[in-house]
Amino acid sequence: MSALFFGSISTIADTSELQRQAFNEAFTSHGLDWSWDRDDYREQLTNNGGAKRIAEFAAARGEDVDAAAVHRTKSETFQKLLGSSTVTPRPGVAETIRIAKGSGHQVALVTTTTPENVAALLEALKGQISRDDFDLVVDLTSVDEPKPDRAAYSYAMRTLDVQAEDCVAVEDNVGGVASAVAAGVVCVAFPNENTAGHDFAKAAAVVDHIDFEELRTFIKGEQ
Known part of the structure; x- marks a missing residue:
């Protein structure tokens, strides 16, 4: 998988x-x-x-x-x-999660922010995206070293029992891309409104929306 x-x-x-x-x-x-x-x-x-x-x-x-x-x-x-804000998923994210899960792929949130920030986001997205949509949620408490260290991705792969060549990561900042690449995971950059224009040279691609079929082309095990 x-x-x-x-x-x-x-x-x-x-x-x-x-x-x-x-x-x-x-x-x-x-x-x-x-x-x-x-x-x-x-x-x-x-x-x-x-x-x-x-x-x-x-x-x-x-x-x-x-x-x-x-x-x-x-x-x-x-x-x-x-x-207190109206928060919506970014373009293609909810659909990609749904299609990936329906196709038998595992989906994880691999961040090194606090668990409270993760919980606040998912509460704000209630009815659109939930914790149950993820097979694994990694946060700051899961690892000893935050990004750009590789630890979060290494932990996710061990926990889900997958190899790097069977994974693709989506990151919105340079440090996150570096973390994924250091763990051997192909990474697609999906800049947010304040990281657009940063140097994503280490990413396999830079996109402005998420599409499952495009992402899966970067998974070596499916090529």
Whole structure:
């Protein structure tokens, strides 16, 4: 059996602008005079890890900031924003999950965000996509190292008992693509509105919608 991996919550629904809003509200809550506009945030998204981005931004400004605390506030704010927003699956995602499952393929969400963020997204998508649509959900608590480390994909393949050549990953950011490729998984880039324009040279293709028949052409075991 082959497997389809969605590599982040923003490959399922484009939450990127809600994430940026949450960062800015968290900065205000912690008394920081920071505000990331879209160009700032696009640059931040070339690296993985929200707390790491905050720490590096503070260091560049010569400021001493509790990055972990700010990021906790950001995550709580993001979850509240998800709960009060209208969120829909990205183009082709719901149909691709349905067709893949109906064709006997395994489908997994392979992210290293928090389980609370995953739960908030799936709650926001209730009636459209649910946890039961995934054979496996990987989150930050599943592995010791977050992306761009390969650990999340290695864990997913072990758990689902599949080989890299029988899998294809969908990622929306450069670090996610690097994680999949490091694990030997062919990766298709599906940029969100704030990662469009990033360098996805390591991806097998860059797409603006998800189509199951196109994805399966990248699974070596089906070629």
